[in-house]
Amino acid sequence: xxxxxxxxxxxxxxxxxxxxxxxxxxxxxxxxxxxxxxxxxxxxxxxxxxxxxxxxxxxxxxxxxxxxxxxxxxxxxxxxxxxxxxxxxxxxxxxxxxxxxxxxxxxxxxxxxxxxxxxxxxxxxxxxxxxxxxxxxxxxxxxxxxxxxxxxxxxxxxxxxxxxxxxxxxxxxxxxxxxxxxxxxxxxxxxxxxxxxxxxxxxxxxxxxxxxxxxxxxxxxxxxxxxxxx
Numbered sequence: 034x035x036x037x038x039x040x041x042x043x044x045x046x047x048x049x050x051x052x053x054x055x056x057x058x059x060x061x062x063x064x065x066x067x068x069x070x071x072x073x074x075x076x077x078x079x080x081x082x083x084x085x086x087x088x089x090x091x092x093x094x095x096x097x098x099x100x101x102x103x104x105x106x107x108x109x110x111x112x113x114x115x116x117x118x119x120x121x122x123x124x125x126x127x128x129x130x131x132x133x134x135x136x137x138x139x140x141x142x143x144x145x146x147x148x149x150x151x152x153x154x155x156x157x158x159x160x161x162x163x164x165x166x167x168x169x170x171x172x173x174x175x176x177x178x179x180x181x182x183x184x185x186x187x188x189x190x191x192x193x194x195x196x197x198x199x200x201x202x203x204x205x206x207x208x209x210x211x212x213x214x215x216x217x218x219x220x221x222x223x224x225x226x227x228x229x230x231x232x233x234x235x236x237x238x239x240x241x242x243x244x245x246x247x248x249x250x251x252x253x254x255x256x257x258x259x260x261x262x263x
Contacts, residue, residue, distance in 0.1 A: 118142070118217045119253035123150060125245060128158040130165030131185060134248055136221050138173040142253035145174050156205045157183045160194040167233060167241060168192075169225050171218050181205045182218060186229055191222075220257075224249045 119142045123135040135154065137145035153172040160183050161168075168185030179198035184191055195212055196205035214222060233244035 115216075115257070117220060117251045117253075117255045117257065119144065120217070120221060120249065120251035121145070122248040122250050126154050126170070128154070128161055129163075131161050132167050132245060133157070133185075134169040134225075134245065136169060136171045136248075138171060138175075138217055138221070139253075140174060140176045145172050149174065149179065153181045153205065156181060156196065160196070161185060162192075167229075167244060169221070171221055173215070173218055175215070180208070180215075180218070182214060184222070184225070186233065189230075189234060191226070191229075220251070221249065 119139050121137045121139075121144060123137060126133050126135050135150065137150055139145050150172055153170060157170050162185070166186055168183070170184070171180070171182040173180040173182070181196040181198075183194040183196070186192070193213070195208040195214070197208045198205055228244055228247040232240045232247060234240070
């Protein structure tokens with residue numbers, strides 16, 4: 034890539050006066066994009082071309098559909114692609130007087146085996162308090178561990194036990210106290226929060242029925258904007 038001296042005599046290399054297809058200059062783009070938090074100098078022409086393509090595509094998308102920090106566009110200039118993991122709904126399970134939705138998330142997109150799900154449900158039975166109500170379970174077969182999240186509602190409070198698979202097949206043990214949930218598990222938790230607030234919070238039989246019937250699924254590799262409203 035050729036050097037352009039800025040004319041100040043300092044020998045500072047300035048960006049070439051290239052124009053992007055939407056009329057923005059490379060100088061106007063600033064060579065870095067603080068709004069998107071890139072903080073990375075576009076030092077190669079290929080990076081500039083990719084950045085120009087990104088700006089054109091970004092500006093062509095309605096503002097309500099734009100994703101922060103380039104979540105959907107992966108370029109060499111430090112964009113990170115985030116996609117959701119396969120999330121399946123496996124119906125309702127009964128644990129004592131508790132009625133729970135059962136979700137399974139898999140990092141490899143292959144689904145969670147039935148034996149593992151059954152072991153998670155049995156573990157959950159021993160971690161629920163006395164009483165009755167509604168909640169949900171998440172079994173997450175991740176990259177570094179298999180996790181079990183046991184959730185139940187007490188009025189407007191969501192309660193949780195977090196466990197991870199131990200050394201025995203199908204066995205779970207409590208996870209560290211400071212851990213809560215990962216970004217893929219939080220996607221399910223957010224759905225359940227909204228569904229409980231809309232349907233189940235008043236405690237009416239009809240509202241609880243609607244809550245228990247409101248579940249979500251996610252295809253492997255889906256983007257956040259593709260699951261909006263589910």
